[in-house]
Amino acid sequence: MNRRKLLSLLGMSPALLAGAELGAQQPKAAKSGKVPSAGNAQFEALNPKGSPPPVRLIPMAPRLNTIHGKTIYLVDTGFMSGGVLLQQMQIWFNKNYPDVTVVFRKKAGSYMEDDPPLWKEIKEKGNAAIMAIGH
Amino acid sequence: MGMNRRKLLSLIGMSPAILAGATAEAQSKAKNKNGRSGSAAEVKLTALNPRGIPPPITLIPMAPRLATLDGKTVYLVSDGFPGADHFLDQIANWFKKNMPNVTTVYRLKAGGFADDDPKLNAEIKEKGQAVIMAIGH
Amino acid sequence: MGIPSVPLVTKAFKDLAILNAAKRGMPHERIVFTPHPVWGKTPEELRVYVDGPDPVTGKPLMKEVVDGLTVPLSDEEKKTGIVSVSVGPPTYTDTAENLQDLYLNNGYTDFLPIVLPTEDKVNAMLKGTSHHPDEVIGKMAAGAYPPWSYTVRHVAASAVMAGCRPEYFPILLAIASTGIASLFSSTNSFAFSMIINGPIRDKLEFNYGIGALGPFAQANATIGRAWTLMSKNLGNGGIPGDTYLGSVGNNLNYNNVVIAENEEASPWDPFHVQRGFKKEENVVSLFRGLGVVPGQVARGSSVNTSPMFDAQLSDLFSTFTGFFGALVIADPLVAVRLKEQGYDTKEKLIDWLYKNTTQTVKDYKGRNYSYLFEYPQALQGVEPFATWYKLPDDAVIPHFPRASSFNIVVTGGQTNAYPQAANMSYGVSVSIDKWM
């Protein structure tokens, strides 16, 4: 699903009515037309949805004009073989961007936990970060 | 499961007089709901009874009873469930103590507990006059 | 048999015993009850049972036994002839609300809201098949009872109630035609499952991706549910104490584990092709057993970076009873990984699992099921039980009697490489196309 569809799904774009329906469940043609005799009585029904919190937008950090001469942190969140993938990326950088310094770090704690000391180190010594997430 | 026999039989539509519709008494906490308000809710619908077609039941007359057990041979038959043999031993002991001239014969029915055992049935018909069969767990 | 006899039944089966006798033609059979259970009691404890009262009537047990054999028959007890069984009026008319309560109280539902089977709705459902509404299509007994029969229209009523769309109807007719009920009566609490194969999976938008076994698609949800409603209404199943005796019950009876195979992402032949159907045929295959278990619980199931799913599945199956089969429910990621391990066909994996999932004869004999159901077969020379029961205690034997105890189906959304497994046996495969 493209981003616009996904955002509308979440009700993020104010213009679109969301109701959180998914593309995969394409709205089937409402069974209009032949309506059973006793069934044409009209009813109202309440929306069962809860109240989602408003979203505080976070501006993205300004980009680098180039990665040459920069230091890039490769952060492994600890999922199985994630580190092996990033090591291959390190080899790629060494081959294709020899003047880019690559630092490999494993994030502490399980994959949902924060790691403030690591973020602090990246802010001080790094210019950019690539984080691997998944299975 | 405190239903008496009459209520149970009506449950499965056996007694012609009582219309059963397999209303399981235990489940039917007949809730009187028609008191609910709401104008559109008064619309009446007709819906089909979803039940299939139960087979008619052929009544089997019970075998005539014995005038007395004295001098008779009573077969004690287990369907094989664990503990049935021990239980029937106690029944045999009771007869030995209280009705000494009743002969008891213990037999384990062949096959799984739902299988028939024609060989045993034939033997009982030939040599026995009554049967006590243990079923359950 | 023509010989006066008295059934001695443990108290828990009171209603069942009376109803069963009645259904078989002897509504006034003289049944004597004992305390429950007998299993596990010492001879002394059972002596107390015999000397004590019948827990239902309160009268001395042995007096009832002797009277049962000697007190002359009443007229009722001599009656012959045929008694028809009534199931109530053909239709009910009331407000929607009252009909929901009536269907619930009459035991026609699974106690969840239904779509009321009005004439219009049933006729719309009947358009889902070319078969005539009055065609009698099967017989069903939810256990060792005289079976009920039913028509296409009867199946349509339960299909409407479950929330099915008319396009789903051929699948329900196929299931109903097998006469297999999803609420089978036993003191065990059985679970059932169905595998759907063929192009119909996409035509009806079955979910075989993320959440394949969960409540995420109308076809999966309503077709599984309909099987339970059919078992109640067409086979008279699911009446606690009468035609359902599962002591603890099984939560899977709500939906009956509907599995649409993810044929596109699977590296192997689809399940129905293994059973001799052509790939483009639409087929439903039914299973019966105890439940579904996730694979993460197997030993060695996470750490090493190259997971050995064959060893994990074998470890998982060693906790199953061999009385039922072993159905592998593999996520496509697991199937692809197994193929990389060398299992390029389902048959190869089945062969390995059969040979490598073993137990000692001592363990085998210690399992309840083998004594109750397989030991009698051993005595009659049925293999492999006859051989197994002759082997010494420390001999090692397969955990499952035959390779055909194993089956494999692929489903899931590939978000993680986890297998699931069901302690279930294959029953039958039925063409859906025949019922279009």
Place this chain on the structure above:
Amino acid sequence: MATKSFADLAKSNASKRGMPHIRACFTPHPVWGKTAEQLMAYVEGDDPVSGKPLMKEIIDGLTVPLTAEDTKTGMMDVNVGPPVFGPDTLDNLQTHFLNNGMTDFLPVIIPTPEKVDAMLKGTSHHPDEVIGKMAAGAFAAWTYTVKQVAVNAVMAGCEPEYFPVVLAVASSGMAALGSSTTSFAYSMVINGPIRDKLNMNYTIGAMGPFAQPNATIGRAWTLVGKNLGNGGIPGDTYMGSQGNNTNYNNIVIAENEKDSPWTPFHVQKGFRPEENVVSLFSGEDIRQGHGARRAGVLENPMFDDQISDIFRTLTSQFDALVICDPLTVRRLVEQGYDTKEKLMEWLWKNTQRTAKDYRDSAFVYTFHYPRALRGEEPYATWYKCPEGTLIPYWPKPDNIVLVVAGGQTNPFFQVGNLTYRVSVSIDKWM
């Protein structure tokens, strides 16, 4: 950089956290189990979602200047549609609820104002009282009122008398249909006089579709999870690879206190016997005890042995919920376990395995190992001791919960690899 299966999730999570235009890129899935050579091919290959070379996307992602959209700040409301649908026919409303992901794809009772008002009479709490927060994933918790819970209770088929139980469950904020690539199972145990007041079934077929309160209260938890916690959206807030069939009803267990010689579960948790309590569990699955080995002699089965044998197949990441038929309990009492605590103690002590098996078992590497590194016991010791050492499955006997339910037709038991989470008073919500 996420693996392909998480494409939708990554974008929607970032949006919910405030960065809708984050420059995420994707590798093929899975990474787990692939060799170094295979992963190098991932790096040198294309992003399977965009079709462009992966490394080019990464470098562009770090260097291509931001757009105005990328730097926006401020708050953005999330819209969930109008408060009322219709007026329309019952059939069209049923289709609308289904197509907008508001159901479990089974028929619902249409929540008309009359029906919702009738449900609200089941509690003394004010309809607009906000009673909880719930997040299916690990973020963006939604809030909800008594009235919003009532709408879902009506849809599930609940009677007004059941409403306090549904409110108690909803107030816990614990989502059924929680999001993880593992397909979780959930269960609720209900104690107190309310079981009989509502005609709950705790005898024959206790866990099956045989009573309205058992069926509809369990189902309501799934609808609450979907509508009030925004859960159950495959690919977004539900990632369970294969799904769990128990999510339809969430394993509702009313304890059979009448036929049990042991203390009821809620009393073990400090509630008075006459209080009405619902206790919530989550974990992997529930299975039957038929596969147990050491069954003892058939005449008198050793159920302590059998339960311990089934425990052997569970993962330590989740605890054990054992459901015993009263006949099984009677046999266990004959074996000497006259209290639940005695059996919990024996089971905890006698269900052991090697440290190696523990470290190999699922999730332990992901969830226990980090805690071991921080020195948290018993995980630190379990990770230090030699591989062959025998260790218990769980930290203490309390990780084993015993509940009695069943109709005594046969001495059976079932075991759930489910962890006790919380108990909530139902009386509070009357």
